[in-house]
Amino acid sequence: MIEYQNILDSINQSVIKEQNKGTIASYIPELTNVDINDFGIHLQLVSGEQFSVGNSHQPFSIQSISKVLSLALAMSQVGTAIWERLDVEPSGNPFNHLSLLELEEGIPRNPFINSGAIVIADILVSNLKNPKADFLNYVRDITGDNSIDYNYKVAQSEKETGFNNYAAANLLKSFNNLHNDVEDVLDFYFHQCALEMTCQQLSKAFFLFANKGNCLANKARLTKSQAKRINAIMLTCGFYDEAGEFAFEVGLPGKSGVGGGIVALLPNQFVISVWSPGLNERGNSKLGMQALEQFTTLANQSIF
Amino acid sequence: MIEYQNILDSINQSVIKEQNKGTIASYIPELTNVDINDFGIHLQLVSGEQFSVGNSHQPFSIQSISKVLSLALAMSQVGTAIWERLDVEPSGNPFNHLSLLELEEGIPRNPFINSGAIVIADILVSNLKNPKADFLNYVRDITGDNSIDYNYKVAQSEKETGFNNYAAANLLKSFNNLHNDVEDVLDFYFHQCALEMTCQQLSKAFFLFANKGNCLANKARLTKSQAKRINAIMLTCGFYDEAGEFAFEVGLPGKSGVGGGIVALLPNQFVISVWSPGLNERGNSKLGMQALEQFTTLANQSIF
Amino acid sequence: MIEYQNILDSINQSVIKEQNKGTIASYIPELTNVDINDFGIHLQLVSGEQFSVGNSHQPFSIQSISKVLSLALAMSQVGTAIWERLDVEPSGNPFNHLSLLELEEGIPRNPFINSGAIVIADILVSNLKNPKADFLNYVRDITGDNSIDYNYKVAQSEKETGFNNYAAANLLKSFNNLHNDVEDVLDFYFHQCALEMTCQQLSKAFFLFANKGNCLANKARLTKSQAKRINAIMLTCGFYDEAGEFAFEVGLPGKSGVGGGIVALLPNQFVISVWSPGLNERGNSKLGMQALEQFTTLANQSIF
Amino acid sequence: MIEYQNILDSINQSVIKEQNKGTIASYIPELTNVDINDFGIHLQLVSGEQFSVGNSHQPFSIQSISKVLSLALAMSQVGTAIWERLDVEPSGNPFNHLSLLELEEGIPRNPFINSGAIVIADILVSNLKNPKADFLNYVRDITGDNSIDYNYKVAQSEKETGFNNYAAANLLKSFNNLHNDVEDVLDFYFHQCALEMTCQQLSKAFFLFANKGNCLANKARLTKSQAKRINAIMLTCGFYDEAGEFAFEVGLPGKSGVGGGIVALLPNQFVISVWSPGLNERGNSKLGMQALEQFTTLANQSIF
Structure with a gap:
């Protein structure tokens, strides 16, 4: 019997002492309104039990984590x-590089780099009646929580500064791999990324990936x-x-966002969500990565 | 004494017989309204004399040739x-590649790749009172010909299909190397490229480059x-x-456009303009390139 | 209780009927001496049971599969x-690309691209007394089978045609990331890749990865x-x-080689080795990939 | 009448005062045996007159300048x-990048990047009876000076440290664009680059390029x-x-080497050779570049 609550408490203790908490994302002003000391974990077992520590009930901007839900x-x-419109290979490049997209003639490497997520957004805009409302309902449905919502200020802020995403969408369009208007797709995409959720809500939303769908x-x-x-x-x-x-150190499927959230899971066992807004130099939550490394070491569980 | 008229006639004879005239640019519908058999040359000596053959008085879309005039x-x-905002190195890549722009953090390689020309357009939008009108007046002034004008249908057509240029402008903006609104800069840029000129007008416009300014x-x-x-x-x-x-085969400074025009010059001697709308696989006028190779061979003149 | 033998038999039936068996690697003459119809599977459970079908006892050249053993x-x-001398990130590029190595200043992306495996070979040459003999003994030891040996003709053949590997080793040397002589490192490397093993031996060699070391x-x-x-x-x-x-379709850790072998494993459960010498256009065994997809579907087992 | 001697004297004055003389190439030990203060110019007019200043009679390692002579x-x-085996396009990349060579499947961009010069060396090894002796005789012949020779210590030094050139030659070989043995081609290539010449000899050697062959x-x-x-x-x-x-600032055809030499020419007018061993961050002689900028400004001569 694994002592999950003890493990979470021990991680919390260790993380609080960490001097270098990383850097809060500043590329949109709205994302800077968080406290570098905020930290929370929520663990949801497939068996039903829950454990948490810290600010696990405080909403934050899930950003790229939303790409798993839209996929x-x-x-x-x-x-x-x-899969006719995008691939499933790792990119081996930072998240905003358009070079590969150009080299590979408009076929994004995978659904989690920005250009791939924009193609997914385009697919949803084509297939949903009211894309923004329908996607929000989907997230509420799988989470069982109707309080989840977009942060419209964050969405607006991304729209005003998201030139790299505009570049990606237009490049996709130049390769005929965007079927709707650039503005319509990005309006949906910026809202999707601006979803606000707590660690607890994230764990519940990702429950289906740990529970065979x-x-x-x-x-x-x-x-x-x-x-x-x-x-x-x-x-x-x-x-x-x-x-x-992450595969090497943690050994779990997962997804991070520049809001500082990370969610990871062990199929048939658990979903774990961590939030700490300071990022490392590669754009992932610095303490979140550390927390998950400690968790898999202490719990002695991974897919490998 | 070089027999320029004989040389132009001889080139015309040789070019007319050519079976493979290349492919007319189709990326905007408006550019396809030309006859693949159209062909003209105009030669303007610095000494004042002029020579021409074929459709040298028929206007065509000068497209990228305009980048020299805006520069x-x-x-x-x-x-x-x-030069704080762009470089002067050859790109060694096709004209629409954004990869280098990304790798070099928003500093275009030179003013003649699309991203570089868009930075130049941005500079003009910042510095001219009425950018489109002022640029047109500049071209009319140096050419001494007030009949030159934009083709507004072509400009509109480029706007509706110019996703790659939108991608470039937004990428520049993401690197803080575009100071005005993307729409304002591209509106100017699409008009600039939609200038219509004859071979004769082109030779006159480029006279200042052959004549010490x-x-x-x-x-x-x-x-x-x-x-x-x-x-x-x-x-x-x-x-x-x-x-x-081109340097290897022709040995003259010059500029081509996807409308099929090429202008080249020998400092202190002449400007020569050629137009043939069929392009080779690298986007330059196929017969235009041939004509200029023959010209420098027959006239025995080059900078080298 | 999973009926493993039935599953292997069923895969064998299905694979035999396949018209397009891929293309045998031809880059070294010695590798072409195999029959395109050769096909074998060996399954070793961690619990001890074994199952097999086809040519599971015929030795073949394990090639890149050896990189896991040297690592x-x-x-x-x-x-x-x-890890000070190489990274663990996917390359997203074909196995022989030197571009990334140059861009990343001599630090290979991971130990399984050729340049990374050459760095590992360099480490072994520095640390083993008799590199070739000691490595062979290691493989015999973990497999419990002293009949395993190098194919010296294959090693010689690779040496005579392995210009790309010579390029990689010299490039590493130019970045000071190769400490021994190029010839010494590549001599070891070419022998390592020229190991011959059967499916059964491969399953046994990889047992330690499925069995916590x-x-x-x-x-x-x-x-x-x-x-x-x-x-x-x-x-x-x-x-x-x-x-x-492979992660997407099969969902198991594994390694392929251009000799047509693939080995994959489910931690704490099993190791499975497949051999079919025909390759797909990406250099992995065509029928081997299919066989493993069918296996995980029929056995309903994967890490995800 | 241009006062060439005055111009050279004035450049010499200005260059002597320069504090930052660049950095002497250190990649092979033999190249460091020069004085950072060495500086010479030699100007050879096509009409026959000669002018010089400074150490114009001191031999130095011409390195990459030799690529023009082998071409x-x-x-x-x-x-x-x-031209079936290499191209004539600018590379837009530092001289030692193999990436483009790989991307373009073994066809070097031009004869002056290392891989291109190695293909030229391969051609000479195939076509000359005694490659090293014959090439040396060719250089002596066009220069009219039998005292020119290789520096065998430099050649040996390059051989021992030229891993990047070994990488390039092997990569070419892997693409079947090297017909002779790597060792034979590089032995020739390292000697070619190890030619020692004075500014005066260089001007004479390049006379044929300014004088129609x-x-x-x-x-x-x-x-x-x-x-x-x-x-x-x-x-x-x-x-x-x-x-x-260089084209932008100086406006002359020319070639530089990491030994600090630069030779440039105006067709039908002159050849000018400069030597100053300190390099700028792009590998060209720092004061040599400055001297040539001043020369074309003061002499008011360029191909443009």
Whole structure:
């Protein structure tokens, strides 16, 4: 019997003492309104038990973590046809590099680099009646929590400064791999990234990936095979150019966001969400990465 | 005494027989409204004499050739300060590659790749009162011909399909190397590229580069040093990834456009303009390149 | 209770019917002396049971699969210090690309691209008394099989045609990331790649990765943490630029070689080795990949 | 009448005062045996007059400048067939980058990047009876000076440390673009680069490029067209990734070497050679570049 609460407490103790907490993302002003000392973990076992420590009930901007949720919805809507428009290989490059996209003629490397997530957004804009409302409902549904919402200020702020995403969307369009208007797709994409969730809500949202496609309310939202495949993409592509490092050090499928959140999971066992807003030089939560390394060491659990 | 008229006639004879005339640019519908058999040359000597053959008085879309004229105006307005925002090295890559721009953190390789020309457009938008009108007046002034105008349909067509240029402008903006709004800069840029000129008008417009900075009406529009430097950039960067080939085969500073125009010059001697709308696989006029090779061989003149 | 023998038989039936068996590697003459119809599988459970089908006892050239074994020996000899000389990130590029190595100033992306494996070979040459003999003994030891040997003709053949590997080794040397003579390192490397093993031997050799670092004879040859980390690298980097695809379709850590072998494993459960010499266009065994996809589907087992 | 001697004296005065003289190349020990204060210029007019200042009679290692001479000999031996094995486009990259070579499948960008010069060396090894002796005789012949020789210590030193050139030669071999043994080609190449010449000898050797292919003794050693084309390649590719800058600032075809030499020429007018061993950060002689900028400004002569 693993003493999960003791493990979380011990991680919290160790992390509080850390002097260098990383750097808060500053590329949009709205993201800087957080306290560098904020830190929370929530652990949701597939068996139903929950454990938490710190600010696990404080909402933060989930940013790129949302790409896993939009991918899940796109796969459930369109099935394998999405793979005609993007690939599943790691990029080995920072998250905003357009070079590979150009070299590979408009086919994004995977759904978690920005250009890939924009293609997924394009697919959802084509297939949903009210894209923003429908996606929000999907997230609320799988989480079982209607209080989840977009932060509209953050979405607006990203729109005003998201020139790199505009560049990516236009480049995709020049290769005929964006079917809707650039503005419509990015409006959806910026809202998707501006979702605010707590650690607890994140753990619940990702429950279906640890539970063979069935969400917390035990309803099938993905096939078992789809859940497995999304886990594989998280493992190989979930951490920008630190994906190999995370697999090496932590050994769990997961996804990070520049808001400082990380969610990771062990199939059939648990989902764990960590939040600490300071980032390392590769754009992943510095203390979040440390916390997850400690967790898998102490709990002695990983897919490997 | 060189028999220029005989040389032009002989080139015309040889070119008419050519079976493979290349492919007309199709990336904007408006550019396809030309006859693949159109062909014209105009030669303007610095001494004043003129020679021509074929459709030398028929206007065509000068496209990228306009980048030399916008560079000249920017240099005369802002001087050497423009080189803080872009470089003068050949790119060794096709004209639309954003990869280098990303690798070199938003500093375009030279003013003739699209991203460099967009930075020049940004400089002009910042420095001209009525950018489109003022630029048109500048071109009319140096050419001494008020009939020159934009083709507004072509400009509109480029706007609707110019996703790669939107990508470049937004990427520049993400690196803080675009000071005005993307829409304002590209509106100017698309009009600039949509200038329509005849071979004769092109030769007259480029007269100042062959004549130490003094235009046809013998007024100084550039310093001698500025004219020399623009010639150097034309030689090293004027033909996308065929710049070395053109220097090797022809040996003159020059600039091509996807409308099928090419203008080249020998300092203190002449300007020559050729138009044939069929392009080779590198985006330069196929017969235009051939015609200029024959011209420098027959006239036995080059900078080398 | 999973009916493993039925599954292997069923895969064998299905694979025999496949018309397109891929292309045998031809870059060294010695590798072409195999029959395109050769096909074998061997499954070794951690619990001890074994299952096999086809030519599972026929030796073949394991080629790049040997990189996992040399990495294991280097880790057990030198520990974490090896990571000062190479990284653990996926390359997202074909196995022989030197570009990334140059861009990243002589630090190979991971130990499974050629340049990374050459650095590992250099480490072993520095640390072993008789590198070739000692490495062979290590492989015999963990496999419990003294009949395993190098194919010296293959090694010689690689030496005579391995210009790309000579290029990589010299480039590493120019960045001071090769400490021994190029010839000495490559002599070791070419022998390592020229190991011949059967499917059965491969399963036994890789047993320690599935068994927390303990080999078949239940002796500790790696720490549990080292075994876990090598599994992580296999998953993210084991299949050249098809690593993401393999994780996505199969969902097991594994490694392929151009001899047509693939070995994969599920920690604490099993090791499975497949051999079919025809390669797909990305250099991995075509039928081997299919066989493993079918196996994980039918056995319903993967790390995800 | 231009006062050339006054101009050279004035440049010498100005250059002596310069505090920052750049950095002497240290990649091979033998190259460091020079005095940072050494400085010389020699100017050879096509009309026959000569002017000089400083250490214009002191031999130095011409290094990459030799690539122009080997290209000239290869063109005179093999003609246009050499262009089946390499291109004439600027590389836009530092001189030792293998990435482009790999991307472009073994076809070097131009004859002045290392890989291109190695292909030229391969051609000479195939076509000359005694490559090293024959090449030396060629250089002595066009210069009219039998005292020119290789520095065998420098050649040996390059051989022992030239790992990047070994990498390039092996990469070329892997693409079947090297016909002789790597060792034979590089032995020739390292000697070629180890030629020692004075500024005066360099001016005389390059006389044929300024004089329509006829050397100082007025014998035809290249056709007029070949001389013109080599000049074009010098202009577009002669200065690594500073070629555009040199064309822009100086406006003459030329070639630099890491020994600190630069030779430049104005067709039909003059050849000028400068030597100052301190390099700028792009590998070209720092004071040599300055001297040539001053020369073309003061003499008011350039091809543009």
